[in-house]
Amino acid sequence: NLTLYQQLDGKAGLERLVDSFINQIGNDEQIIHYFEHANISHFREGFINHLCVLTNGPCEYTRDSMVEIHTGMHITEADFNHVVDLLINAMNEQNIDHTVQNKILAKMAPLRSEIIKI
Numbered sequence: 001n002l003t004l005y006q007q008l009d010g011k012a013g014l015e016r017l018v019d020s021f022i023n024q025i026g027n028d029e030q031i032i033h034y035f036e037h038a039n040i041s042h043f044r045e046g047f048i049n050h051l052c053v054l055t056n057g058p059c060e061y062t063r064d065s066m067v068e069i070h071t072g073m074h075i076t077e078a079d080f081n082h083v084v085d086l087l088i089n090a091m092n093e094q095n096i097d098h099t100v101q102n103k104i105l106a107k108m109a110p111l112r113s114e115i116i117k118i
């Protein structure tokens with residue numbers, strides 16, 4: 001019985017996915033402004049670590065909570081949905097199986113209310 005993490009090809013697979021995701025964000029006029037002052041390598045490590053925990057990989061989440069990270073960014077519902085679309089683009093780019101994609105999205109859906117804060 002493989003974990004989601006294993007189905008994603010472990011750490012290397014997560015790194016490829018997050019690099020695609022960062023590339024999507026970097027090319028997106030609607031979203032890029034949120035990241036204007038972000039430290040991208042810090043974001044990359046944090047997002048990889050978060051996905052590792054979410055997919056039952058051998059990682060421990062040691063960062064701030066989703067609320068602490070995103071409070072003050074004033075992320076709208078439309079922009080939240082748009083970032084999810086960018087993640088889906090990245091998963092497609094990495095040829096991630098749609099059953100695996102759906103399981104990842106299902107684990108992220110409950111985080112919506114922690115991230116959208118007007």
Ligand code: HEM
Pocket residue numbers: 031034035037038039042043045046047050063064069070073075079080081083084108109111112115
């Ligand atoms: C389910 C959706 C999301 C998840 C799971 C998520 C998760 C994370 C994680 C794990 C970090 C890195 C924290 C660290 O530094 O260790 C982060 C940072 C960040 N997130 Fe999100 N996020 C989500 C949605 C969004 C959306 C919709 C936006 C903006 C539209 C956004 C904007 C940011 C920005 C700008 C940072 C970087 C903060 C900085 O380093 O200065 N996030 N997010």
